[in-house]
Structures are given as C-alpha cells and as structure tokens.
Amino acid sequence: MALIEVDKISKTYTLGDVEVNALRGVSLTIGKGEFVSIMGASGSGKSTFMNILGCLDKPTGGRYLLDGVDISGLDRDELAEIRNGKIGFVFQGFNLLPRTQAIENVELPMFYKGVPAAKRTERARAALSMVGLEDRAKHYPNQLSGGQQQRVAIARALVNEAPIILADEPTGNLDTKTSVEIMDLFRHLNAENGITIILVTHEPDIAEWSRRTIRFMDGQLMSDEERTERHG
Amino acid sequence: MVNVPWTAKLALRALKANKMRTLLTMLGIIIGVAAVIAMLAVGTGATRKITEQISTMGSNLLIVLPGSTTSGGIRMGAGTQPTLTAGDAQAISTEAPAVDAVAPVLSGTAQVVYGHQNWSTGIVGTTPAMLTVRDWPLAEGRGFTRADVRNATKVCLLGQTVVDNLFGDEDPVGKDIRIQNLPFTVIGVLAVKGQSVMGQDQDDTIMIPLTTAQTKLFGTAFPGMIRIMLVKAKSTGELDNAQTQITDILRQRHHIGPKQDDDFTVRNLTQIMKTAEQSTKIMTLLLGAIASVSLLVGGIGIMNIMLVSITERTREIGIRMAIGAKTWDIRFQFLMEAFIMSMIGGIGGIIIGMSGSAVLSRIAGWPAVVSPFSIFLAFGFSGAVGIFFGFYPAYKASLLNPIDALRYE
Structure with missing residues (x-):
C-alpha cells in the first residue's frame, strides 16, 4: 500500500472577490522509502501541495490518504497529532526555537506526544548522534553554524520516528559544501533507515540527489520522472 | 496530556528573555495586590479596634436615660428630667426576666x-x-x-x-x-x-x-x-425582650397613661455599636474595591503584553504547531506565562502590602491587621486575573493558522 495517496486534489483560495486555483486536480502516489523531489517555479502550486502533504492545510477538493487515513475529515488537533507522529519537517530557515538548547529542540516533538522524561533524553541523544551532533547537545542555536542547525532540525524531524520527512528548500540557506553534507545525510537516512523523503527545491543539482522528480506548473503535475542512476 | 512542569519551565524561560518587560508588567499586579492588602489591613484594623472597644463597654448593654423636661413648650432633651430612681433600678433587676443585671x-x-x-x-x-x-x-x-x-x-x-x-x-x-x-x-x-x-x-x-x-x-x-x-x-437574643420589659415596668412605676409619652428612653447601645462596626466593615469593603481596580488595570497590562508577545512569537507558535502542538498545548503555554507573571506579582504585592501597612500603622498610629483571609484573597485574585486576562491572548495564539505563522517574519 502506498504511504501517500493523493487523488485529484484541488485547492482554491478566495482573495477578496478573486478565486485562485492553486491546485487543480493533482493525483499521485508515493510509496514507503521513496526519495522524491518536487520542483516548480514559484506560484506553480508546489508550496500549496507541500502544505497539504504536511497536513498543515486541507485540500478543498479530492482525497488525500496518508498511511490509509483520510486527512480531509480530521480537525485541527487530529492534524496536529498526525504531523507530530508521521511527518518530520525540515525548513529552509531551520526554524529552531531560539534560547533553547539543541537537545531541547530535539525533545520538543516528544513533549507534544507525551513521551516520558527518561525516554525523551535517550531518544533525543540517539537522534542527535544520527546527525553527528552528539557533542553539541547543550549548544544554543546561535552557537551553531547553519549546517549544524539544519542537522538539529533533521534530528528533531527524526525523533518521533516519523516515516516521512518533508523538507522545504532545506539547503536554501546553506553553502554548497554544507548542502552536499545535508543531502548526503538525507540520502543516508533514506537508504539506511527507509525513511520516505520528500524534498521541495528549485535547484536541479539538489533535485538530482533524489530518485524521482515531480514538476509542478500552474497548479498541475507537469512531469513525474524516475531517476535510475544515483548521484555520486 | 499537558506537561505542567515543562510548560512552567518554558514560561519562565520566555519571561526571563524579556526581564524588563516582565518586571514592568508584574508591577501592575504588584501595586494592585499591595493596595488591596494595605487597604484591607487598615480597614480590618479599624473594625477590630471598634470591636475591641465594644467589648470593653460590656456586652448586651441597654442604657436607660431619664426623659426630657418641657418648660413653656421648650423641650430640653433626653436626660434633663430627674425621673429615674434607685427604686426603678431595683424593680427592673427583680421583675424583668430578660435582664441579667442593672447598674x-x-x-x-x-x-x-x-x-x-x-x-x-x-x-x-x-x-x-x-x-x-x-x-x-x-x-x-x-x-x-x-x-x-x-x-x-x-x-x-x-x-x-x-x-x-x-x-x-x-x-x-x-x-x-x-x-x-x-x-x-x-x-x-x-x-x-x-x-x-x-x-x-x-x-x-x-x-x-x-x-x-x-x-x-x-x-x-x-x-x-x-x-x-x-x-x-441575659443574651443578645434577649435584648429586645429586655427593652420591652424595662419600658413596661418603668411606665407602670411612673404611672404613665396609655396615651402619654414615656418619661425615659431605653437605648440599645450594643445595637448602636454594631452599626458603627457594620459601617467600618462596609468602609473596608469599599477601600478594597477601590484598590482592586488597580489590580484590574494590572490585569489589562498583562493582557496587553501577552498580545504583543504573541505577535512577536508568531513564528515560534508556527514551529510548535508544525511539529505537533495542539490547540491546548499552545493555549496552556501562554496562559502559564500570564499566570506565572500574575502569581509572582501577587507574591511581591503581598510582601509590599504587608510591609507597607506595617509602616503605615507605625507612622499614622493606625491599627493595621493583615488577615490571612486578605492574603488568600489577594493571592487567589491575582491568579484569577492572570488566567482571565491571559486567556484571550492564549486563545488568539492557539487559533493561528500554522502556515501563516511559520511564514511570519
């Protein structure tokens, strides 16, 4: 069974009197363990699609099944629970909480899940060591480099053992060398831990790290290509 | 499933991040609570003093005054006519069952x-x-x-x-x-x-x-x-009976006809004093009520600052929502901040109010009694103010759209 099953979803915003069709009938499936990149110009609907995939927003039409659950019927708190347990977010701007230690940032999703204290610390340490930052646990975000902050964000996305990581331009604020490190980490997590990774980017060389690229244009799917050879 | 100690820790950290602002906001509550405590202390002190004085006067006391003289149509006021005798006193003490003693x-x-x-x-x-x-x-x-x-x-x-x-x-x-x-x-x-x-x-x-x-x-x-x-x-309940019995005995002894006025007056002193006590109590309440207006103003200050804080921290709220904070997680977090501010303010206010009323009573020679009740009241009130005025900002924060909140610069 597909992990993500999107069936003719559409999203219409009303801005004053004007109706904007951000998505017009998009259908696709993403299986467990895939590494997908989503590309498209701004205004193509890729961000809207990403928000819906991430359960931050609900489609106005069509059906979205995540792990067999129909998202459109859920309320605010049920969506929050899905985000908490099934989806790990990685953002362009890292979005760590300021004045909060790296390990506390990583622990945050577990608080909202209600994980007991002892287990929290243990799992947060494990997640930090997966991204190679076990020695930076007590550092504050402003004491960490951009690449390190993004690693903390990835550790936070991993910590509730979410099957999906949604990364929105994760390398947008990083230099090339650090970008490569972060992409390498994603590929590792995908290959070794079987985590499904969905990556929004507008940089073709970042998209090349994935094995499947979906392109959006004017709120519709333009192309959906599998890549056979792996990026070296 | 809200984690209280963790939320409290978060709230404290957020409050510490803006020490000056937190202090100024708490000042509103501190002043309000201190004012309530001091006013109630002064009022309670006054009431207690009156109660003490009433008890020194003797309890269940009636006072019988002779009547007024009238000469040439000019009435001279109570006590001017020498109508009471030791015999009257004797008669009352033996004949009136509701009377304990007569002096x-x-x-x-x-x-x-x-x-x-x-x-x-x-x-x-x-x-x-x-x-x-x-x-x-x-x-x-x-x-x-x-x-x-x-x-x-x-x-x-x-x-x-x-x-x-x-x-x-x-x-x-x-x-x-x-x-x-x-x-x-x-x-x-x-x-x-x-x-x-x-x-x-x-x-x-x-x-x-x-x-x-x-x-x-x-x-x-x-x-x-x-x-x-x-x-x-004999007892407080017998005061009215005693008054009637005294009147009957004295009317009979003074040979006053059914249509004639009494040539004496019976006053219920305890009643008069109780009225004085009552009015001081009302005064205390009034003072407290006026003081609590400043507590209200302090509460509005908290609401104001919480609203500013929520706007500033929109992005943080967005992050929390994205990684799984539910409506009540967010609400509880901001409620906790407001609550902690008002509680710390409340404690500060109690300390300042207590020392203030001590100083006041020393300088003015006015008795000031800080009752446990007023401390309890001030404490409970400031907590309630925090929750009441913290709720709207917290509610507003919890209803933010996560996408907009995440994009907020």
Missing part, C-alpha cells in the same frame, strides 16, 4: 487629692452590679458590696489613669484619698479598659457606692435619684 449611675466630676497630688476625674456612684454589667474585672483589691451601698460607706475603686496620676508607683489599695474633701478608702483598682468608642479614657474614673454619691458627694434634689442606668440583658 444605676449617679455621676459627677470632682477634685481628688492624695498627698501632694490632685486630679479631676469622673466619679461614678453605682452598685456592685456595675462590674458585671460592664464586664469589668478588678486588677487588685476587692469591689464594694451591697452592704457598702446600704450603709453609704466611703470606699472607692480607682481606674488605672487615676492611680497613675495620684499614686505613681505606690500601691493605692488601703490608702485614703479625698474626694471633694471627704476621705475615701481605696479598696480596689479596676482593670485597664482603654479608650471607649468615642475616644474617652475609660480608666479615668472612680467608682463609689451609689448611696454615698447621693447623700454625701452630689446632694440631690430628689431622694434616690439617679442619672442613668446600665442594663445587661
């Missing part, structure tokens, strides 16, 4: 001499019942007896103020003093009563047997005449 009083002012000292004070001619009626124990010596009253002996009881002025440190019991040149033997000293409700020094007095006053000190035009009588009812 007739004939009083006047006289110059008192002991050795080189002299002093002018109020002389109260009365019966041994006086000490019962006024709940007035003796500090030393003995009280005078019925026999003293019957024989009009020249013995006296001194109030503490008289003792201080005439005797200094000397023990007065057994000594002879002169009241208007008549020698009296001091047989006892009255316990200290302090000020009356009207501010009179109740200890500035001498008690002598009624008959001695009538026959030897203040010669009266009518034999057996007394000025007033103090009546103690």
